[in-house]
Amino acid sequence: MRPAVEADHDAIARICLLTGASGSDATGLFCDDEAIADVYATPYLHGPGxxxxxxxxxxxxxxxxxxTASTRAFQDWFVESWWPSRPPREQQTQGDRWLLPSAKDPDRMLIDAVDAFPAHLHIDLLPQAQGRGAGRSLIEAACALLAERGAPGVHLVAGKDNEGAQAFYPRVGFEPIAQDGGSVTFARRLRQA
Structure with missing residues (x-):
């Protein structure tokens, strides 16, 4: 495990694409194969916190x-700076019909419990890295980093149909705090508020 560097950009985008359909390959599901990484992965190499x-x-x-350690600051930056700087995209696929409007939504990342769990994260592993402790190691390192940055808690969202994620997050200290028709929001306390 190591901190990402700019040279990891393409690998991060590729991992996001290859795991972007509830843990499976999302190639061809969106207007272009970079769209999902532009929403869920590569902005974290540049955004606040x-x-x-x-x-x-x-x-x-x-x-x-x-x-990010601050979902509110990151969300503001995302809709005001990051997403407008990406190539224009038009809805062409069924996946685009939720992804593209979601990217423009100024409240997309703001869960009801954002003040208690102001940090959020995404984790994705290619199959060859799964089941060997990489996920647990990455989660623990991320939680330690976020605690050092002063975040009292962290959250993440996983699709209900992603059975691996639904089983994994409780094993690494996350508890479900909300759900809607298609996803579950998990949260973990990092330190006393």
Whole structure:
């Protein structure tokens, strides 16, 4: 495990794409294959409070955990600066019909419990890195980093149909705090508020 560097950008985008359909390959599901990474992965290399750690087994990143210590600041930056700077995209696929409007939504990342759990993260591992402790190691490192940055808690959202994620997050200290028709929000306390 190591901090991500700019040279990891393409690998992070690729991992996001290859895991972007509830843990499966999202290639071809959106107007272009970079769209999902532009929403859920690469902004964390640039945005306020952002961080990225990669799992590298010697041939480049095969997994990552990334996120931000301040969801509110990151969300503001995302809709005001990041998303408008991306190439214009038009809805062409069914996936675009939720992804593209979601990216423009100024409240997309603001869960009801954002004040108690102001940090958020995303973790994705390619199959060759799964089941060997990489996910747990990345989560623990991310939680330690966020606690050092003063975040009292962290949250993440996982699709209900992503059975692996639904089983994994409780094993690494996250509890479900909310759900809607298609996703579950998990949270973990990092320190006393």
């Amino acid at each position: 952002g961080f990225a750690l990669v799992w590298d087994e010697g041939d480049g990143a095969v997994g990552y955990v990334l996120g």
